Amino acid sequence: MQRFVGQTVMVTGGNKGIGRGIATRFAQEGANVAIAAIDKDTPDAARMIAEATGAKVSGYVLDVTDAAAIKATYGEIESTLGPLSVSVQNAGVITIAKVEDLTEREWDFNLDVNTKGVFLCCQEAIRRFRASGIKGRLVNTASGQARQGFIYTPHYAASKFGVVGLTQSLAKELAREGITVNAICPGIIHTDMWDYNDRVWGQMLGTYGPGELMAEWVEGIPMGRAGTPAEVGALVAFLASADAAYITGQTVNVDGGLIMS
Numbered sequence: 001m002q003r004f005v006g007q008t009v010m011v012t013g014g015n016k017g018i019g020r021g022i023a024t025r026f027a028q029e030g031a032n033v034a035i036a037a038i039d040k041d042t043p044d045a046a047r048m049i050a051e052a053t054g055a056k057v058s059g060y061v062l063d064v065t066d067a068a069a070i071k072a073t074y075g076e077i078e079s080t081l082g083p084l085s086v087s088v089q090n091a092g093v094i095t096i097a098k099v100e101d102l103t104e105r106e107w108d109f110n111l112d113v114n115t116k117g118v119f120l121c122c123q124e125a126i127r128r129f130r131a132s133g134i135k136g137r138l139v140n141t142a143s144g145q146a147r148q149g150f151i152y153t154p155h156y157a158a159s160k161f162g163v164v165g166l167t168q169s170l171a172k173e174l175a176r177e178g179i180t181v182n183a184i185c186p187g188i189i190h191t192d193m194w195d196y197n198d199r200v201w202g203q204m205l206g207t208y209g210p211g212e213l214m215a216e217w218v219e220g221i222p223m224g225r226a227g228t229p230a231e232v233g234a235l236v237a238f239l240a241s242a243d244a245a246y247i248t249g250q251t252v253n254v255d256g257g258l259i260m261s
């Protein structure tokens with residue numbers, strides 16, 4: 001399928017993990033892709049995705065909590081790749097702590113990146129869709145923790161429930177303009193973030209060795225396996241495609257049946 005030929009697609013956190021799976025899918029489907037992430041190697045990752053897919057891919061080092069930097073980056077993306085059609089707000093962080101050890105700094109860090117960062121990128125993308133008259137698509141990465149909070153992560157769960165709320169609110173404001181806004185909830189996807197979860201939750205929940213907590217949780221997934229970044233990319237591409245023109249304000253799980261609500 002080549003559903004995005006001639007379109008410019010931005011993916012935050014697109015240098016690695018789930019975001020890389022999303023960016024790669026858009027590149028395979030003919031889009032001009034911009035990836036923006038806090039990691040310094042983001043331009044290298046862009047070159048690798050370009051080599052692997054033959055697409056035009058640009059990489060930007062960006063902190064999604066910095067509104068001025070977001071504005072400048074979206075400006076550069078449009079001058080390099082053309083007017084924006086799709087923006088995927090996927091960059092995120094997690095920390096894990098017992099309630100009495102959870103610092104205010106950690107709370108702010110999770111909410112700033114995961115919720116404010118999504119809002120600021122949506123806001124800038126909307127400004128650009130309105131300026132160009134493109135009926136753009138916004139897709140926001142939430143989490144299974146936007147459906148159900150887990151132990152030792154009240155700040156992360158709050159940040160991801162917040163993503164669902166802002167997605168619904170923006171979807172209502174933008175619906176008459178033909179701009180859609182949807183959220184996705186990945187379950188267990190094997191990335192660096194999940195390795196951190198496995199190690200830290202594993203230590204806090206008992207005497208788990210490397211990979212053991214993940215194996216136990218994966219056993220509880222109806223499909224019996226973790227998901228891949230490519231499988232998340234397939235869902236995001238669908239939500240950004242013409243086939244999803246009548247879908248907005250929705251939150252879709254991509255988790256092998258882990259959560260069915």
Ligand SMILES: NC(=O)c1ccc[n+]([C@@H]2O[C@H](COP(=O)([O-])OP(=O)(O)OC[C@H]3O[C@@H](n4cnc5c(N)ncnc54)[C@H](O)[C@@H]3O)[C@@H](O)[C@H]2O)c1
Nearest residue numbers: 013017018037038039063064091092143186188189191193
């Ligand atoms: N891996 C999972 O199982 C899982 C499950 C549910 C939700 N998620 C969500 O999926 C998204 C991607 O997670 P992942 O597993 O690929 O993690 P990852 O750690 O592999 O990647 C995180 C990405 O976010 C970027 N990032 C972090 N802080 C940033 C900032 N301030 N500004 C710009 N970029 C920043 C990093 O550079 C990186 O590209 C996150 O929003 C995460 O919460 C992941």
